[in-house]
Amino acid sequence: MITARDDRRRTFETVPAGVEAVSWWGRAWVSALEAVSRDPARLARGRTYAAEGHVDAVTITPGRIVAYVRGSRPRPYRTELSLPAFADGEWRDLLEEVAADPTALAALLEREVPQSLAETILPGAGELVPRCSCPDIARPPCKHAAALCYRAARLLDADPFVLLLLRGRGERELLDELARRSAAHAAREQPDAATDFPGVAARAALARTSLPLLPAPLSAPVSVGLPPAYPADPAAPDPLALDQLATDAAARALALLTTAEDPIGGLTLWQDAVRLASAHPTAGLTGAARGLYRDLARATGRSTTDLARGAAAWRQGGLRALAALEEPWDPPAGPFDRARPALLAASQGSFRPDRNRLTARTRQLRLGRDALWYAYESRPDDEDWWPTGRPSPDPVTALLR
Template identity: 85%
Template sequence: MITARDDRRRTFETVPAGVEAATWWGRAWVAALEERAQDAARLERGRAYATEGHVDAVTITPGRIVAYVRGSRARPYRTELSLTAFPDAEWAALLEAVAADPTALAALLEREVPQSLAETVLPGAGELVPRCSCPDTARPPCKHAAALCYRAARLLDADPFVLLLLRGRGERELLEELARRNAAHAAREQPDAAPGFPGVPARAALARTSLPPLPAPPAAPAAVGLPPAYPGDPAAPDPLALDQLATDAAARALALLTTGEDPIAGLTLWQDAVRLASAHPTAGLTGAARTLYRDLARATGRTTTDLARAAAAWRQGGLPALTVLEEPWDPPAGPFDRARPALLAAGQGSFRPEHNRLTARTRQLRLSREGLWYAYESRPDTADWWPTATPCQDPVTALLR
């Protein structure tokens, strides 16, 4: 279930191509910053930065749009544009106006900014407030803030709900509230109209019948039971393979019963093989487990060592942990700027950054895209990294678990 809090944060890893705004509301957004600017050269440099791809992932929350913008120095700058979010009373009036106006509602559903809302939701001159961690603070906006403004305009071109999120409400909650208000308007306009579909009076539908109440469903078992024993008939399938299939099917059925989610939905062949292998320890394997590892590795074109390492990562944190093991990426500077001094202050030594990894001799921390730190260890003078412990948002805690 997506909550209002989840609906009020969106991150765009990529931005539609181009720099110049294509819609009238996108151009109005740019004009709100350009009309405040005191230096045309900064704007032109910001436009060039946007064209050259200097703006990294853009995150939007009520009242703020934030991104890291790469300038002439190696470390990117944290750049922000602020816009006042509406209070609840102003939102109520705005939603009521849209629900009562079929033209405005249709435009919004077609992902266009309704003309009737232009003066309300679009920023006026000087209403966009730029902030940047760069040293150029004399005459805002700086070139980094200008670059972010131009890139944000392309997001608004494609989806005006980005602008409404800046004003304080997410797309899902807006559409749900508009649906409720639109239904209320329709009911007031046609209070006595008969429905165009067959039905029964509510009193009859809710009347008691002679049917007894349904029994309460049995409680879900705490764990998967043991599969039956299979005969070792040479003409029958391998009993060990049948045992594995039955045990895994029972585990999937229990997961579906208790969570409503299929644990293998969307997994690749390799990811599903890792999931199966993770149910068995990687040390002191039984003969049956060794056979399973060998068969899974052969079916996926990997080695048993690759599979054992991946299974250890899966036990560390499921599919997200396997992604951390296999996919390096380049995070923004902020998490590392906080983690390295914290590790040094905790007496853990100096860690060397590379991609999303911090390494110090035989210890390593890896940062996931979700902001969790995963601990790894290797033998001295090798790069044979194996996952350990469980992930944590605090790098020191993740390392010492």
């Protein structure tokens, strides 16, 4: 939302091309400064400065135009043109005059200065006061102030609301106020129009009525179905990426519909990448799927092997299984005291404990914080553990799945 404070400050980094004012109000603006000048040579020099681009960004606020103008020295001069802003009472009269005159209002909306307002808003005798930080202060305006005046005239050509801003009000607040006043004038001119306007009385519109019950919602589908086929057009997005996005969005929507919970709410970047990769089994990946793994791994700063291992854990049991893969912890002794004898009794051998892990050669069980056992396997003499099977609260069942 634009506030009055924001609306009353405008900065123009660039100014319309040209030096000479085109509109009649732009020429009147230049004449107001030239009328106080006693040195035509300075005006000519200022016109040259303006044409050569010596005037930097122009900032306009109520009562003031400010810019830095580059002269013959390396450091630019701060140059200013002052014009008295209107008091509230003057603005009230001006706005009422415009709102009551459709011709003036139309001209202003077409970004033209209404002829009827010329004497009111254009600078009068002695109103436009130049100031500059240059040492040439004997007989203003100096060439820097003249250059700023010529450039400002080009801004006024393109947008007369710049002139109104100098007088104290921004464009947005002026248009809002004019709309309110114009509506009030129209209502006064047609006092009986409201009685003929078709509609419903407010009391009747707000009266309580009994509405029919809404129909029962449709039942949720069993699955999300298959996404459409995407053409492998070199100029089109990657078909696998589109398939992935469509499938994932559908699965997420179905989960929200059936459980009212977002399945990926709160996931980290790495966890979400693992979730996306888990939709594509790591064995026998196609070239496109390998590209997906590569892109996801690069985005998370991990290797494709890390991603494949994480995806295998996610397929094993989702976020909790990924935590069992990546977060060693120290469980109480009770689960291990029950698990090791149970494994021996089932002829699964002796398992060595280490934190939340039980290991026997190429097999391993990890106890998750959810009290489930997660099975892992590795090649002989290789500590490269990969998730396998499904988790279970019973260690023997988890190992044999």
